[in-house]
Amino acid sequence: MIKFTDVSKCYANGTEALKDINLEIKDGEFVFIVGASGAGKSTLMKLILREEKPTSGEVEVNGYNLNRLKRRKIPKFRRTLGVVFQDFRLIPTMTVFDNVAFALRVTNVSNRIIRRRVPYVLGLVGLSSKARNYPTQLSGGEQQRVSLARALVNNPSLIIADEPTGNIDPEMSLEIMELLNEINKYGTTVVVVTHEHDLVTKFNQRVLVLKEGEVDSDELDWRP
Numbered sequence: 502m503i504k505f506t507d508v509s510k511c512y513a514n515g516t517e518a519l520k521d522i523n524l525e526i527k528d529g530e531f532v533f534i535v536g537a538s539g540a541g542k543s544t545l546m547k548l549i550l551r552e553e554k555p556t557s558g559e560v561e562v563n564g565y566n567l568n569r570l571k572r573r574k575i576p577k578f579r580r581t582l583g584v585v586f587q588d589f590r591l592i593p594t595m596t597v598f599d600n601v602a603f604a605l606r607v608t609n610v611s612n613r614i615i616r617r618r619v620p621y622v623l624g625l626v627g628l629s630s631k632a633r634n635y636p637t638q639l640s641g642g643e644q645q646r647v648s649l650a651r652a653l654v655n656n657p658s659l660i661i662a663d664e665p666t667g668n669i670d671p672e673m674s675l676e677i678m679e680l681l682n683e684i685n686k687y688g689t690t691v692v693v694v695t696h697e698h699d700l701v702t703k704f705n706q707r708v709l710v711l712k713e714g715e716v717d718s719d720e721l722d723w724r725p
């Protein structure tokens with residue numbers, strides 16, 4: 502669950518990136534966030550991930566009040582969500598299996614569970630046959646699917662995808678969005694920032710439009 506109450510974000514140089522945002526994303530929802538460059542999408546994401554704090558107002562994510570979250574509790578909070586980035590952020594010297602396993606190893610999960618969990622999520626994203634490959638041996642779409650598997654491996658209740666199709670071709674982009682939709686059907690909340698209106702209109706989901714730091718519209722069945 503994500504809840505913003507009267508949230509504003511003003512950067513040190515005086516830029517008002519978000520102005521008095523109120524929004525609620527319930528467990529199990531799928532929401533696209535769209536808006537022109539500079540509209541405040543990245544700032545919104547950074548507040549959700551607790552990379553930035555609001556100047557005023559309250560942000561609550563997965564039961565954590567992020568305003569009051571202690572620094573040492575941030576890792577525990579972050580494990581409740583999975584993040585997919587535009588540039589994949591895979592480790593080039595590790596195999597596909599190890600890239601995904603890494604997210605578990607850093608939290609001291611046993612090898613027995615890693616051997617069961619990693620093949621399972623690679624299966625979900627259709628990459629079972631590529632477990633021993635290195636990222637450079639994969640297409641952009643496949644690399645993004647690895648990053649999706651890595652986001653899923655901790656079984657998070659929320660997936661945040663920031664321009665997940667920004668670096669891949671249109672056909673693969675549709676595939677990634679379909680996978681995110683599929684994951685949502687299993688009950689995971691999914692929030693996707695994108696500027697690809699064609700993709701957004703293919704899926705009948707809630708679309709939150711940001712404009713100059715404010716919520717311009719928030720509706721189902723949105724058309725650009």
Ligand code: ADP
Pocket residue numbers: 512513514516517518536537538539540541542543544545
């Ligand atoms: P979007 O992701 O929709 O392109 P951003 O959230 O990146 O929008 O930016 C919103 C506004 O805040 C823009 O005017 C941008 O220049 C400004 N901004 C973003 N990050 C910073 C920062 N770290 N310092 C100052 N201004 C920033």
